[in-house]
Amino acid sequence: MLTLIPVPTDDHADPAFKDAAGCMAWLKQLQLTNLQLAHSQLLTQLDEFNRYPMRAPERLATLEQLRETVHHVQNDHAQRLVSKPLPLTENELLVFVAVAQLWQAMAQGYRRCLQAYIDGDSGLARSGALLCQRCLLYNGQVILEHLRSGYEFDAKHWQHLHTLYAFGEQQGFQLREIPDALNGDRPISSCHGAYIRFLLACYAHPAELSRPQWQRLDYWLAQWGNVVTLERSYATSKGDAQPLAVDLGSSHGLRSVKLTTRNANMRYLSMMPLSKLLRVKTILLQQGQTPQQLGLGEYNRDDCIETLTFLHQCWCEDRNIRSRARTPVEKRAWVCYQPENIHAQLSGRAAGGSGTADETWLARNENIAGAQLSCTEPPRGRLRHHQLIALRFDDSEDFILAVTSWVNVTREGSLRIGVRYLPGVPVAVDLHPGSADLSLSRNFSAALLLQAVPGQNLPPSLIVPRDWFKPGLEVTILDRAGGKQMVRLGFSVERGSDYERVSFSPLQP
Numbered sequence: 001m002l003t004l005i006p007v008p009t010d011d012h013a014d015p016a017f018k019d020a021a022g023c024m025a026w027l028k029q030l031q032l033t034n035l036q037l038a039h040s041q042l043l044t045q046l047d048e049f050n051r052y053p054m055r056a057p058e059r060l061a062t063l064e065q066l067r068e069t070v071h072h073v074q075n076d077h078a079q080r081l082v083s084k085p086l087p088l089t090e091n092e093l094l095v096f097v098a099v100a101q102l103w104q105a106m107a108q109g110y111r112r113c114l115q116a117y118i119d120g121d122s123g124l125a126r127s128g129a130l131l132c133q134r135c136l137l138y139n140g141q142v143i144l145e146h147l148r149s150g151y152e153f154d155a156k157h158w159q160h161l162h163t164l165y166a167f168g169e170q171q172g173f174q175l176r177e178i179p180d181a182l183n184g185d186r187p188i189s190s191c192h193g194a195y196i197r198f199l200l201a202c203y204a205h206p207a208e209l210s211r212p213q214w215q216r217l218d219y220w221l222a223q224w225g226n227v228v229t230l231e232r233s234y235a236t237s238k239g240d241a242q243p244l245a246v247d248l249g250s251s252h253g254l255r256s257v258k259l260t261t262r263n264a265n266m267r268y269l270s271m272m273p274l275s276k277l278l279r280v281k282t283i284l285l286q287q288g289q290t291p292q293q294l295g296l297g298e299y300n301r302d303d304c305i306e307t308l309t310f311l312h313q314c315w316c317e318d319r320n321i322r323s324r325a326r327t328p329v330e331k332r333a334w335v336c337y338q339p340e341n342i343h344a345q346l347s348g349r350a351a352g353g354s355g356t357a358d359e360t361w362l363a364r365n366e367n368i369a370g371a372q373l374s375c376t377e378p379p380r381g382r383l384r385h386h387q388l389i390a391l392r393f394d395d396s397e398d399f400i401l402a403v404t405s406w407v408n409v410t411r412e413g414s415l416r417i418g419v420r421y422l423p424g425v426p427v428a429v430d431l432h433p434g435s436a437d438l439s440l441s442r443n444f445s446a447a448l449l450l451q452a453v454p455g456q457n458l459p460p461s462l463i464v465p466r467d468w469f470k471p472g473l474e475v476t477i478l479d480r481a482g483g484k485q486m487v488r489l490g491f492s493v494e495r496g497s498d499y500e501r502v503s504f505s506p507l508q509p
Helices: 020-029 035-051 056-081 090-118 128-149 156-171 191-203 211-224 272-286 301-316 319-324 339-347
Strands: 244-247 266-269 327-337 359-367 370-375 388-393 400-409 415-421 426-433 445-450 461-464 474-479 484-495 500-506
Touching (some): 035 056, 035 090, 056 090, 090 128, 128 156, 128 191, 191 211, 191 266, 191 301, 272 301, 327 339, 339 388, 339 426, 339 445, 445 474
Antiparallel strands (some): 244 266, 327 359, 327 388, 359 370, 370 415, 388 400, 400 415, 426 474, 445 461, 461 500, 484 500
């Protein structure tokens, strides 16, 4: 039988509300215009309330009264973390910790109620499915907040999530529908729906998603929870999307079945129905239907296509396996970031400063496409997803250009990154407009030229500052050796947070 061991109550606890009616009155006077103060008061009072001894049915009614306000304040407060590079500043870290603690406080309150249900409280006899779903929901929110913010969490949170689902499964109410007004446009949920939602969301690389993308994902998963079944066995046919697996006795989330072995704790998600749903919606959007017509919400069509395609890659195309297929290594690398610093480093004009090549990192594993690195000292700057960096390994004299695929902070406080190498040897160049007299022109932009890779049939390309590129623009490329070439810019190959990679074609002199 599940044992949750909640924090003991305390007769000295004195929350501002002691029942649902008192909670309603307290919420009416809460000043939501001062978001930081409102958040602090909610966390303080909920912590005090969780310690307060009271009848479990009244505790449940009070927690249900709090939910809407807590979700509203949490969503608004977490906006302060949107698109922040890592590591977070001291003030940002305080926001992150407070948000995670409030989700944890909600989970603790519902766990106390669930323990009372397990202990046989007759007032909760009909509430088992609801309590299990709420515990799954708030424990999952703690996990997601860490993943979205890029901070590693204690593996015990996965263990709690799996144990809660296993309990619902043992009790036979994992599929029972219960009311949940906060579940998007579908105001019902279940233990199964909540569990599947967090498993899939965590497998979709939340740290790589922007807040708008995450909002779309969260909205869709509230509707798609019942599309995916969770079974004790699986069978596949050639060409099918491979199932994903979760071990209810583990301290991690979903994995490809290719990386698991069968045991009694394994459960399998058949991905074929979800793969079909994603592909059909993507095709219909490309054919002109609107997201609203397809039940995807009030979102932009192109944004929906991009997110649906990314999700299909994560869930149905073994993207996660490919990203992990690297050879273990251990070698030092000197890293610099920020385009102006990279240009200065490659051109020989570097004069020290933030993000220059005296910053030492350690590569832990690598393949031909990229590597995983960790900073061996406190970083001088901050990094985010899709940011340009240059690195040079200690066994080479040449720099490699790369883009961050993910960034996170370990529980010990170390900064880690996964990087994808850009093809071609990088050269620092200056771009001058048109065919101006280069000896007189002071109007130029620092850029990086990625030379052609003949063996892979890859033409040269340019790395230019973000938002600088215009198709068809004619420029002169001037390298440090005095060579020059007139070119016409073509199309955008890829766009990151601080750069854009573009094609070009030579112009006849």
